[in-house]
Amino acid sequence: xxxxxxxxxxxxxxxxxxxxxxxxxxxxxxxxxxxxxxxxxxxxxxxxxxxxxxxxxxxxxxxxxxxxxxxxxxxxxxxxxxxxxxxxxxxxxxxxxxxxxxxxxxxxxxxx
Amino acid sequence: xxxxxxxxxxxxxxxxxxxxxxxxxxxxxxxxxxxxxxxxxxxxxxxxxxxxxxxxxxxxxxxxxxxxxxxxxxxxxxxxxxxxxxxxxxxxxxxxxxxxxxxxxxxxxxxxx
Numbered sequence: 254x255x256x257x258x259x260x261x262x263x264x265x266x267x268x269x270x271x272x273x274x275x276x277x278x279x280x281x282x283x284x285x286x287x288x289x290x291x292x293x294x295x296x297x298x299x300x301x302x303x304x305x306x307x308x309x310x311x312x313x314x315x316x317x318x319x320x321x322x323x324x325x326x327x328x329x330x331x332x333x334x335x336x337x338x339x340x341x342x343x344x345x346x347x348x349x350x351x352x353x354x355x356x357x358x359x360x361x362x363x364x365x
Numbered sequence: 366x367x368x369x370x371x372x373x374x375x376x377x378x379x380x381x382x383x384x385x386x387x388x389x390x391x392x393x394x395x396x397x398x399x400x401x402x403x404x405x406x407x408x409x410x411x412x413x414x415x416x417x418x419x420x421x422x423x424x425x426x427x428x429x430x431x432x433x434x435x436x437x438x439x440x441x442x443x444x445x446x447x448x449x450x451x452x453x454x455x456x457x458x459x460x461x462x463x464x465x466x467x468x469x470x471x472x473x474x475x476x477x478x
Contacts, residue, residue, distance in 0.1 A: 257408075288468075293470070294470065295371075295453070295468050295469060295471055296409070296453060296455075296468040296471075297468070298465060298467070298468075301465060301466075309465075312467075343408050343409070345408075353399075353411050354399070354409075354411060354466070356401075356408035356409045356410065357408055358407065358408050359406075359407070359408050
């Protein structure tokens with residue numbers, strides 16, 4: 254079954270404690286992205302990757318890092334989380350420019 | 366000003382109604398237009414995907430793109446309670462930033478039996 258898998262689904266952490274949210278896709282897609290979704294602000298792109306070792310900033314990259322060492326994986330790293338990064342995060346992948354995107358189930362992160 | 370503006374809603378309609386959801390945009394480079402449906406506590410799922418201007422129909426759903434007016438719409442015919450969800454428009458351009466997508470804020474639709 255074609256899918257995008259994020260882990261964990263829920264995470265509560267403390268300010269400053271480094272964390273990683275993993276994302277894996279089994280469709281051999283080239284493009285992968287991370288979004289955050291906040292009430293009243295919609296879905297905003299954090300980072301995206303067009304292929305292995307190729308990443309670029311989206312609209313809200315501050316405070317986040319990503320890496321793309323393998324095609325299937327695109328982890329999101331928060332080196333020093335802060336409360337304003339409390340949000341619902343989605344990973345997505347797609348095959349080509351403008352193509353159909355598949356979203357993961359989301360990771361609800363709370364930073365206290 | 367945001368690149369993509371979506372009618373905010375919320376929208377509440379009776380079962381069987383025709384629903385119109387709309388977005389406007391400012392970036393003339395956008396060429397790919399998508400509509401996603403998001404149920405509560407779930408990730409968005411793609412409903413319709415259109416390249417450039419024109420209409421596309423899929424069952425009860427019709428997507429329209431008017432690039433001259435920078436306006437896109439999603440029509441839902443014979444709406445059902447199962448259509449109750451948040452609908453997101455999304456757009457991307459075929460440029461060097463080809464991986465970048467911009468979303469509207471979403472419109473929450475409730476279809477009452």
